Amino acid sequence: MSEQIEEIFAYYGKQRDKSSQEMVIALLRELQEAEGCITPELKVRVIETTEITDKFLNCLIKMYPSIKEAKQAHEIIACTGERCGKKDGMTILQNLRRELGIKKDGISSDGRFELRTRNCLKQCRTSPNMYIDRKLYSGEQLKDIKTLLNNICKER
Numbered sequence: 001m002s003e004q005i006e007e008i009f010a011y012y013g014k015q016r017d018k019s020s021q022e023m024v025i026a027l028l029r030e031l032q033e034a035e036g037c038i039t040p041e042l043k044v045r046v047i048e049t050t051e052i053t054d055k056f057l058n059c060l061i062k063m064y065p066s067i068k069e070a071k072q073a074h075e076i077i078a079c080t081g082e083r084c085g086k087k088d089g090m091t092i093l094q095n096l097r098r099e100l101g102i103k104k105d106g107i108s109s110d111g112r113f114e115l116r117t118r119n120c121l122k123q124c125r126t127s128p129n130m131y132i133d134r135k136l137y138s139g140e141q142l143k144d145i146k147t148l149l150n151n152i153c154k155e156r
């Protein structure tokens with residue numbers, strides 16, 4: 001997990017009332033601000049840090065619709081636009097689908113990745129492009145998609 005996320009957990013882990021509803025919601029809000037949503041991995045860490053139950057955490061997430069839960073740990077948005085297509089974008093996408101065993105619903109065979117496509121990511125100058133967990137990856141970075149995915153999984 002990123003340094004920012006570790007800092008957030010370190011801060012909330014030290015709070016005396018860390019298991020209180022207010023404190024857990026504040027933690028979830030900060031995590032969401034940093035990561036965009038609450039992934040399954042973050043939920044595990046929230047439970048460990050605040051010492052609340054899985055059930056209580058799920059109840060809180062339901063009670064606060066502004067807290068967005070992600071079913072998959074990683075989100076990929078691949079560009080299928082013309083300019084990316086001209087620069088091997090489709091081959092990269094095929095490799096990615098094969099590597100992750102993406103099914104018809106866009107979910108990987110291990111259930112950890114969700115793949116979606118967009119017609120243009122408005123970053124044509126650096127094509128081919130792909131967002132992985134809201135970070136843009138382009139050109140040479142996408143050549144060895146297997147290594148890239150492995151590194152991303154190790155980071156989180």
Ligand code: FES
Nearest residue numbers: 079081084121123
């Ligand atoms: S065509 Fe891919 S970013 Fe525009």
